[in-house]
Amino acid sequence: MATPSPRRLQRFGRTERTLHWVHASAFFVLLGSGLCLYLPSLAQLVGRRPLLKDIHVYTALAWLLALALVVLAGDRRRLLQTAREIDVFDDDDLAWLRRRGAPQGRFNAGQKLNAILTAALAFLFTLTGFFLWYGERNHAFRLQNALVVHDWLMYISFFLVLGHLYLSLLHGPTRHSLSAITRGWVREDWALAHHAKWAAAKRREAA
Amino acid sequence: MPDSQQPRERHYGRRGFLLLVAGGASSLAWAGPVASFLSPLTSAGSQLLGNLIPVGGWRIYTISGSMPIFDPASWRLRIDGLVKRPRTLSYDELTALPRAEQVSTFHCVTGWTVKNVHWGGVRFQHLFDLVQPLPAATAVRFVSLEQPYEDSLTLEQLRLPDALLAYRLGGQALSRPHGAPARVVLPEMYGYKGVKWLTRMEFVATQPLGYWEQNGYDQNAWVGHSNGYS
Numbered sequence: 001m002a003t004p005s006p007r008r009l010q011r012f013g014r015t016e017r018t019l020h021w022v023h024a025s026a027f028f029v030l031l032g033s034g035l036c037l038y039l040p041s042l043a044q045l046v047g048r049r050p051l052l053k054d055i056h057v058y059t060a061l062a063w064l065l066a067l068a069l070v071v072l073a074g075d076r077r078r079l080l081q082t083a084r085e086i087d088v089f090d091d092d093d094l095a096w097l098r099r100r101g102a103p104q105g106r107f108n109a110g111q112k113l114n115a116i117l118t119a120a121l122a123f124l125f126t127l128t129g130f131f132l133w134y135g136e137r138n139h140a141f142r143l144q145n146a147l148v149v150h151d152w153l154m155y156i157s158f159f160l161v162l163g164h165l166y167l168s169l170l171h172g173p174t175r176h177s178l179s180a181i182t183r184g185w186v187r188e189d190w191a192l193a194h195h196a197k198w199a200a201a202k203r204r205e206a207a
Numbered sequence: 208m209p210d211s212q213q214p215r216e217r218h219y220g221r222r223g224f225l226l227l228v229a230g231g232a233s234s235l236a237w238a239g240p241v242a243s244f245l246s247p248l249t250s251a252g253s254q255l256l257g258n259l260i261p262v263g264g265w266r267i268y269t270i271s272g273s274m275p276i277f278d279p280a281s282w283r284l285r286i287d288g289l290v291k292r293p294r295t296l297s298y299d300e301l302t303a304l305p306r307a308e309q310v311s312t313f314h315c316v317t318g319w320t321v322k323n324v325h326w327g328g329v330r331f332q333h334l335f336d337l338v339q340p341l342p343a344a345t346a347v348r349f350v351s352l353e354q355p356y357e358d359s360l361t362l363e364q365l366r367l368p369d370a371l372l373a374y375r376l377g378g379q380a381l382s383r384p385h386g387a388p389a390r391v392v393l394p395e396m397y398g399y400k401g402v403k404w405l406t407r408m409e410f411v412a413t414q415p416l417g418y419w420e421q422n423g424y425d426q427n428a429w430v431g432h433s434n435g436y437s
Contacts (some may be wrong), residue, residue: 038317048423049316051433087220100395116220120227127232132318136436145238149231152238 009202011106015074015084020181022070023122026063027161031124032055034154042091049125064071076087084117103196114164121157128153218356225250265313265321267384275404276354277387283391286334288410289344292336300373304329304337307367311394314430326392327375329419331365334372334408346414349391349402358402359418360393369394397428 012020033056037049050185071079091189094100094111107115130148135142169183176190191199234241267274278424279298287293307330313321340362348359364370371392374381381387386403393400398421420426425433 049424053435083220087218088216090216098247108436112220112290116223116275117227119225120231123228123232128235143235143329145235145242148235148242150349152234153231 008185009191009199010184011177011186011189011191012184013075013078014184015070015076016076017117017181017184019067019070019079022063022066023118026066028155029059030063031154031158033059038151038154056134058127064126074109086112103203104194104198106195106198108195114160117160118157121153121160123154125150125157208403226253250306257314265384266315266317268320269353270356276382277352277383277404278433279388282388282406284405285407286338286410288348289339289341289412290410291339292337298374301372301389303322304333307371309371311369311392313394314397316424316428316434318401325377326371326373327374328371328389329394330379331370331372335362335365338410340410344410346411347410348407349388349405349411350407350409350413352400353378354405356402356404356418357415358391359411359414360400360420361414367393367395395430397430397434399424400428414428421425424428 033052036052037056072123089109089112090105092102092104093112095111096104128146129141131141131146132150135146168178169175174194176186176196186203188199191202227343280399282298284296284301285293306327308325310323310325313324319364344362346359346361347365348357350357362368372389373392376382376385376391381390386401386405389405390403391401391405400417402417414426416426422432431435
């Protein structure tokens, strides 16, 4: 290459990336199998309800197990650090939510909200899913509303994921962040524009 | 902290997470009433979105995307097959038969349930008396106006005390979404066995596979004991 390539900043470690992709792939299998159980037009196309139900339930179990394994075997300190960063909102974050432009850390306030909402959805999906599954076996656990809530969670997460996909795959200015979750790094010039505080801290670190 | 300009930090993340989880978990208690409160809204939405949204506890499923229209003047229920006296009933003739009422729970195989459903209609025994099944007949094939939907039940199942050919729901004539003018009701089995928009009952020697059974669903759809439920 004739032109020097811009410096790369490490944004996500292996553990974070694995966690993301375990969650993402499980989500789409669960969404697909769930919709086939729920929407008559799809149920018709696919049929085989008991098989789909097994796929749905066992994918959910595998998902939880894999998340636990990644946390146990992965870089827990880094995960904890990430969780801390997502937890904390400073004045710039609040300013950013009102109007874009305030300098942001490794996560902007929108990404923090997305992560928090996703974590809550995961927890609630598991809770209502457990009641749906166990309620069939033990009728004391059969909650009338578990299915309604499970459905609502599906609608919320469906639209959340649509937005997530738009920003990470289509929207020009933000699309480069995909590199962080696939290869782990982003270009420094991009980081300076989108995550100024983080990029500056990285620069200080390197100096 | 080295930087005196350090912006104030707020732990909104964990607070937001806990609030969302608490709100979501509590919705297990209030989601039902809220869903039925919103049902006028969601029912308008479900006209647009097809079968996506539940209405008043019910979800209306069609296989063709549009519901058959009931015309009282032209609708007929054909009862034929392995019977001594095949009959074709008009709506008035059907409703003139002795009426039975029952309150039962409706279970859908997808997991939703509607309790205390008030049905009115005809017990199948009255129809059996009318057409007199031949000894070879073991089951009835129910054909819907919504093609190609059909399903079947054995004569034994149709003699269960709460098996009903329903033409009333909640004290009113059966509405179009619920299968006007008449549908099969067997509370012990999942709803897909209860053919809506009924137009024909054919007595047969061997029970055929219905619409969903051809898609791998169980022939005997006992609630809680079929289709992967145990």
